[in-house]
Amino acid sequence: MSAQGLARGFADPARESQRAFKALMWAMARPGLPETFVSHLTPPAPLTPELAALALTLLDYETTVWLDAPLAQQTAVVEFLRFHTSARIVSAPQEAQFALISNASDLPDFTAFAQGEPDYPDRSTTLIVAVQRLAEAPFQIEGPGIKGHVGFGAEPLPADMSTRLAANRALFPLGLDLVLAAPGAILGLPRSVRLIEEA
Template identity: 40%
Template sequence: MDIATQSIEGGFADPVFNAQTVFRAVMDAMARPGSVQALSPLAHPPAPLSATSGAVALALCDNDTPLWLDPALQAEAPVRSWLGFHTGAPLANTPADAHFAIIARPAEMMALDGFSQGTQEYPDRSTTLIL
């Protein structure tokens, strides 16, 4: 399968309802830290991006939310193309510039202080990590 085909295939079959399902699972997980939320594979991104991380990106990212990819994902052109096609999210140059960061290999993740921390007044300006 060529890169153009990989970029288009694998998105949500029903974008509105699938995005709502994923968004609800993410909100439940954030409201109940430490709990596990079941999420069926609604997206089928190219490897090494997991189905869950891909679905979360499709539900939360758009052209106004810069996205940073860890080195394992950044090295894969099909992953960058798939996310670009399905979300329109620009890729951030640095982790601190990103609204969202997708980490494929958490054990190899950089230090958390490299990501935007937000402030007391604006905690929403921090980078949200998708592991």
């Protein structure tokens, strides 16, 4: 695919990536609380504008990224990411520093990804998951950055999401960090959060 046929990236890369990174940092610092995040990108489907903006912010030639099947099967998506980020796309999820998930209802089991190492817990995969919307709050979580506890929800999510979150927290300081990306907002779920109940 020629550069002329690629969807455009950031119009102002420095400013837009800085804005996206700031929103992401706030989302991770205040787990469970939606952070306003508006992307004006028009990437090839099924890559959403929010996933695309976070990818362009976080990925570079030194990073590895895994794509779920709906993304990996679209040549336009692969070429968009390669051109705009230079990141190395890997076929094995455990080799990825980041994973882009377009189909949240078919989210792979967390054990498929790198969990980090005792001496290097940061060597784990960060999952960036597109959801259709942030919904009512069936999950209640507590942990660093949360005053008391906070509720969150999103659609779609796997039916066993509560079990996954509990197992992920049990691995702390290992485990995965998650970012849920909905139209107009993102929500952070670092590995430090603890599920306290599910409605």
